[in-house]
Amino acid sequence: MKRVYIETYGCQMNVADTGLLYGALKADGFEKTTDPAEADLMLVNTCAIRENAEQRVVGRIGELKRHKREGDLLGVVGCMAQRLGDDLLDGTRHVDLVIGPDGYSGIGDLVARASDGERLVDVEFKSWEHYEEITPELDGGVSSFVTVQRGCDHRCTFCIVPMTRGPERSRKLADVVAEVQTIASRGVTEVTLLGQTVNNYNDGVDDFGQLLRAVGQVDGIRRVRFTSPHPNDFTDNVMAAMADVPEVCEHVHLPLQSGSSRVLKRMLRRYGRDDFLRCVDDLRNAMPGITLSTDIIVGFPGETEEDFEETLSLVNEVGFDDAFTFIYSVREGTPAEKLGDRVDPKVAGERLQRLIADVRTIARKKNVALVGKTAEVLYEKEARRGDLLQGRTRSNKVVLVERGKDSIGQYEEIRITGTTGSTFTGVPNPQRRALTVV
Numbered sequence: 133m134k135r136v137y138i139e140t141y142g143c144q145m146n147v148a149d150t151g152l153l154y155g156a157l158k159a160d161g162f163e164k165t166t167d168p169a170e171a172d173l174m175l176v177n178t179c180a181i182r183e184n185a186e187q188r189v190v191g192r193i194g195e196l197k198r199h200k201r202e203g204d205l206l207g208v209v210g211c212m213a214q215r216l217g218d219d220l221l222d223g224t225r226h227v228d229l230v231i232g233p234d235g236y237s238g239i240g241d242l243v244a245r246a247s248d249g250e251r252l253v254d255v256e257f258k259s260w261e262h263y264e265e266i267t268p269e270l271d272g273g274v275s276s277f278v279t280v281q282r283g284c285d286h287r288c289t290f291c292i293v294p295m296t297r298g299p300e301r302s303r304k305l306a307d308v309v310a311e312v313q314t315i316a317s318r319g320v321t322e323v324t325l326l327g328q329t330v331n332n333y334n335d336g337v338d339d340f341g342q343l344l345r346a347v348g349q350v351d352g353i354r355r356v357r358f359t360s361p362h363p364n365d366f367t368d369n370v371m372a373a374m375a376d377v378p379e380v381c382e383h384v385h386l387p388l389q390s391g392s393s394r395v396l397k398r399m400l401r402r403y404g405r406d407d408f409l410r411c412v413d414d415l416r417n418a419m420p421g422i423t424l425s426t427d428i429i430v431g432f433p434g435e436t437e438e439d440f441e442e443t444l445s446l447v448n449e450v451g452f453d454d455a456f457t458f459i460y461s462v463r464e465g466t467p468a469e470k471l472g473d474r475v476d477p478k479v480a481g482e483r484l485q486r487l488i489a490d491v492r493t494i495a496r497k498k499n500v501a502l503v504g505k506t507a508e509v510l511y512e513k514e515a516r517r518g519d520l521l522q523g524r525t526r527s528n529k530v531v532l533v534e535r536g537k538d539s540i541g542q543y544e545e546i547r548i549t550g551t552t553g554s555t556f557t558g559v560p561n562p563q564r565r566a567l568t569v570v
């Protein structure tokens with residue numbers, strides 16, 4: 133049997149795509165290995181979102197080529213493959229295959245041809261592609277990602293995704309439900325629905341509200357999450373489904389990008405500061421107890437100190453539970469590449485530090501207030517510190533509890549006993565006091 137090793141970078145959709153690649157290659161007689169040295173085929177599933185993401189991948193390709201024995205193949209797949217195409221083959225003679233996110237159905241054929249000595253590139257967009265014929269490999273975890281929408285039709289001026297993942301398209305609701313049923317039949321009880329603007333899901337008949345209702349009803353599914361929504365796409369239907377469907381968890385990752393309407397306009401985000409704040413209010417009204425995380429970019433071209441302070445003030449006003457913060461990275465071919473008024477990297481670096489400090493202070497304050505409360509956790513895996521399990525509340529808080537490995541996959545009510553500021557410790561809650569945290 134031939135062996136395949138896949139290394140995954142970037143977002144949750146890449147993790148899901150790696151599951152598809154393993155599934156497709158299994159059908160072609162490959163088995164999975166976690167050791168590149170023993171692999172016949174090595175694939176790097178790449179991210180192009182920021183320059184440093186690409187640099188890491190280039191470094192890894194350089195390391196992986198050391199494991200290439202006579203006849204072994206090295207492929208680059210994912211967003212960087214799509215972006216660079218032929219240039220990747222020209223850049224290094226060790227790369228045999230370059231396949232973009234829409235080319236995975238043909239991977240078996242491409243690998244066979246590459247084995248005969250061809251060097252191949254497939255970066256064609258296939259606006260119909262949903263990989264319905266592939267059974268994705270599950271990674272054995274208690275939670276699974278399910279891609280419901282691919283591509284993106286927005287043109288946020290900083291973003292490379294529309295150029296690497298192509299046009300937006302939604303899977304048929306029945307196909308999503310069938311995949312969730314298969315996953316649930318394997319004992320997985322939590323799914324995260326994925327799309328670039330996932331709440332804009334629409335298969336021509338059903339919208340995202342209907343999808344949430346349908347997925348929530350699948351036997352065995354106890355928790356439904358989704359990422360990432362766009363603030364403009366929380367229609368009444370979607371909000372009502374979030375409020376009605378008990379399986380939908382009380383956490384939303386709501387990318388902000390900037391708190392300044394002026395910058396948001398230059399980013400072509402299609403909402404202003406007040407619209408974002410209104411969206412937060414609506415979410416909090418629809419789902420009491422909801423926690424919010426976000427993505428923020430600092431140093432976007434033209435961002436002034438005043439603009440940045442508007443971001444800080446919005447972050448404080450909303451009180452995010454968590455935030456992923458980035459320095460703007462110019463991506464070739466995106467509209468923002470042509471914007472003037474680049475921000476001095478030193479200034480951008482300082483803004484990032486100030487933002488991170490505020491985000492941490494807010495999160496710590498919120499988290500300290502949760503000590504003593506009770507919550508339901510789903511145990512996910514062993515914690516790095518021995519004899520503890522890592523669990524997650526519905527509101528996406530990570531809690532470490534003293535529990536044996538056989539509790540992985542189980543739900544338990546716990547009492548929160550402490551926090552580091554970002555994660556928690558807890559103990560089982562034998563008195564079964566009423567849950568105070570979701």
Ligand code: SAH
Pocket residue numbers: 181182290291292293327328329359360361387389427428429458459460461462463
């Ligand atoms: N629609 C997707 C966007 C994926 S990109 C989603 O909402 O998840 C994930 C995050 O990376 C974005 O929200 C943005 O904050 C950040 N990002 C995207 N392009 C960037 C760039 N050129 N420089 C810095 N950060 C960027």
Ligand code: F3S
Pocket residue numbers: 284285286287288291292293294328329362
């Ligand atoms: Fe990127 Fe904006 Fe789409 S951030 S993925 S272009 S919604």
